[in-house]
Amino acid sequence: MGIVNIKDLKKTFGDLTAVDGISITVEPGEIHGILGPNGAGKSTTIGCITGLLPYDSGSVTYENAQPIGKWKRNIGYIPQDLAIYPDLSAEENVRFFCSLYGFKGSELKKKTEEALDFVGLLEVKRKKASEFSGGMKRRLNMACGIVHSPKLIIMDEPTVGIDPQSRNRILENVKALNKKGATILYTTHYMPEVEEICNKITVIDHGKVIASGTKEDILDKMGKDREMDVTFTAGSDGLAGFEEAIQSIESVHRCNISTEDNISTCKIFYSEDQTLMENVIRVAADNHLTISNIGSLEPSLEEIFLTLTGKELRDGK
Amino acid sequence: MFFVQMWKEIKVFFTSKGNLLFMFVMPLLLITIFSFALRDYISADYGTFDNGCIYYYLNTQNESRSGEFNEIREKMTGAIGISFEQVYDYEEACRRVESSKAYGVITIKDNGYDYFRSSFNEPEGGKLARTLFSQIADNYMSGTTSRSGPAINKVRVEVNKLDSKNYYTFAGLAFSIMFMGLLVAFMVYDEKKFGTIERIKLGGAGILSMVISKVLTGVICGLIMIVTSFAYSRTVLKVDWGNKAGYIVIVLLCLVIFSAVFGCVVGLWGKNRTMCQSSVLMFSMLCGYLGGSITPLYLLENLPVLRFIVKISPLYYTNRAIISLYNGIIDEKTTYSILVLLGLTLAFIILGIHLGKKVTKKA
Ligand SMILES: Nc1ncnc2c1ncn2[C@@H]1O[C@H](COP(=O)(O)OP(=O)(O)O)[C@@H](O)[C@H]1O
Numbered sequence A: 001m002g003i004v005n006i007k008d009l010k011k012t013f014g015d016l017t018a019v020d021g022i023s024i025t026v027e028p029g030e031i032h033g034i035l036g037p038n039g040a041g042k043s044t045t046i047g048c049i050t051g052l053l054p055y056d057s058g059s060v061t062y063e064n065a066q067p068i069g070k071w072k073r074n075i076g077y078i079p080q081d082l083a084i085y086p087d088l089s090a091e092e093n094v095r096f097f098c099s100l101y102g103f104k105g106s107e108l109k110k111k112t113e114e115a116l117d118f119v120g121l122l123e124v125k126r127k128k129a130s131e132f133s134g135g136m137k138r139r140l141n142m143a144c145g146i147v148h149s150p151k152l153i154i155m156d157e158p159t160v161g162i163d164p165q166s167r168n169r170i171l172e173n174v175k176a177l178n179k180k181g182a183t184i185l186y187t188t189h190y191m192p193e194v195e196e197i198c199n200k201i202t203v204i205d206h207g208k209v210i211a212s213g214t215k216e217d218i219l220d221k222m223g224k225d226r227e228m229d230v231t232f233t234a235g236s237d238g239l240a241g242f243e244e245a246i247q248s249i250e251s252v253h254r255c256n257i258s259t260e261d262n263i264s265t266c267k268i269f270y271s272e273d274q275t276l277m278e279n280v281i282r283v284a285a286d287n288h289l290t291i292s293n294i295g296s297l298e299p300s301l302e303e304i305f306l307t308l309t310g311k312e313l314r315d316g317k
Numbered sequence B: 001m002f003f004v005q006m007w008k009e010i011k012v013f014f015t016s017k018g019n020l021l022f023m024f025v026m027p028l029l030l031i032t033i034f035s036f037a038l039r040d041y042i043s044a045d046y047g048t049f050d051n052g053c054i055y056y057y058l059n060t061q062n063e064s065r066s067g068e069f070n071e072i073r074e075k076m077t078g079a080i081g082i083s084f085e086q087v088y089d090y091e092e093a094c095r096r097v098e099s100s101k102a103y104g105v106i107t108i109k110d111n112g113y114d115y116f117r118s119s120f121n122e123p124e125g126g127k128l129a130r131t132l133f134s135q136i137a138d139n140y141m142s143g144t145t146s147r148s149g150p151a152i153n154k155v156r157v158e159v160n161k162l163d164s165k166n167y168y169t170f171a172g173l174a175f176s177i178m179f180m181g182l183l184v185a186f187m188v189y190d191e192k193k194f195g196t197i198e199r200i201k202l203g204g205a206g207i208l209s210m211v212i213s214k215v216l217t218g219v220i221c222g223l224i225m226i227v228t229s230f231a232y233s234r235t236v237l238k239v240d241w242g243n244k245a246g247y248i249v250i251v252l253l254c255l256v257i258f259s260a261v262f263g264c265v266v267g268l269w270g271k272n273r274t275m276c277q278s279s280v281l282m283f284s285m286l287c288g289y290l291g292g293s294i295t296p297l298y299l300l301e302n303l304p305v306l307r308f309i310v311k312i313s314p315l316y317y318t319n320r321a322i323i324s325l326y327n328g329i330i331d332e333k334t335t336y337s338i339l340v341l342l343g344l345t346l347a348f349i350i351l352g353i354h355l356g357k358k359v360t361k362k363a
């Protein structure tokens, strides 16, 4: 039983089915990424999880099968669109949202300062939010959502359209929050972020889950080959023997050798095998070949996504 | 929880330079511009007794009755500078009154007085003169006041002269209060647009306390506008609010509440800022125009069709009530205006609850 259990969730807007039978379990302590192009239904799913958006069918329960009710106070929500008061200072913003959770006096002050410090805005706390850069606003948006130390932090595309520094800072923050014990649900349409911080991934498109699990799980389930490229220095005498030996390794599916300008390159397609590189080097030595370069390429989620849906992840639609 | 929200609203509201500018400058600007620009509109006719004349028609042989009337006549002339003119053709006199040549015709009879007035366009000055006349005549006839009693002195204090400065002090202020609805509309709309409303809901606070705190902030803003205008008109324009100033403030306060609730409903309903803005502006302009905040009421009330249309504007009732109160008269107009404003407020609250439910669902 996870901290959030989503079962067969459906949500329509008129004729449009934004979420079409999604099931996700978020386990306590994980950083769970929901990956999908624009319009996939990420924000709608998040809306249903926070209880802010009523859904048509299915169920969303929390720790020990509780309904949303009072549990919603355990949620720290960082919406996709900034939810801050531009006319108030950073400190006033954070303090207001914190005081909604009943914090008062010195505790309120402490929590406010901590949250501001955490996102690196303590020094500019008296500045109006409207005077902040885009990245600072996003960080303030984050501080407002985490100030009451929630168990579950939900971030909806927190890095859209901001400078690399702020982006890195936010990713670092996510990891730090997770270390402190918060469970994190993170949506994005930007694959490298998921690879960088998430230990669980759910890929959705058109309101449906198309893959889920750890990155390795997903790659395996897709039956997608890993690829290793080996380049040899001049001389092609041992190539035939090399190819034969490689083909006989169990995890190898295919092996292509091409020679150009006296330089031979071998592409090996294989499934998960930690020992392959060792074996390749040994086989090359056996056949008196000198390796000038060897590297393995893991297929990216992006590539998988492309094969699954026939469209680029980043641009959506 | 409510105070946390209220405090936040006040901070948000009073840190916005635009709001402050509106609150302090808008009423003073409207009052000043209208007072001076529309000076000639008001000066002669409306609510003042200058050039005002009442006809009287003697229809009695009773010496003491006509003696009594002469006394009343002198007192009124002394108090408010109105003139009396004896007529001998009653029918002709009535016709002249109907065409606004005089305020009315008093018929002196054995058993008292008749007062003929224009059936639909009795000017405000005429109403005041008539009120005054009937007060004095009542005192005479009931014998409660000695003939040389202090009744007139009292009346003299109470009757203020209406000119463009004091007319637009109230009409301009009421007009700006209508516009204030816009600030509340923006406050509510922004909360929706910023998405902060969702955070507030996750925190467990209701949308109701948010809305109430915004309406209250609007009311505070309205009160400040009233106080500022009071101070400004007293000191700069030398307008005395009269001894019914308290009632005037109550009527204005009802208008403030109405305007804040109206703005709040618009904010809940509006899909974007422009939509909120144009609805409040259109409504305020219409109410202001029909309510006599731009063109003086007496002009509107004398126009054939407009005479009825003006009644749809809540400002019409407010301005009418305030003119009477300004002249020291508390009558049914005050009650009307308070009832109309509170009734409309209630109607908008019901509409607002309906819209609020929708917003709650959607957000
Ligand atoms: N309030 C709404 N009314 C109508 N359609 C909506 C609404 N919110 C989202 N949608 C539609 O639902 C689909 C999913 O949207 P969303 O959940 O925002 O996607 P994502 O967050 O993955 O980009 C989109 O096609 C979007 O146009």
Ligand SMILES: [Mg+2]
Pocket (backbone or CB within 6 Å): A042, A043, A044, A080, A156, A157
């Ligand atoms: Mg989204």
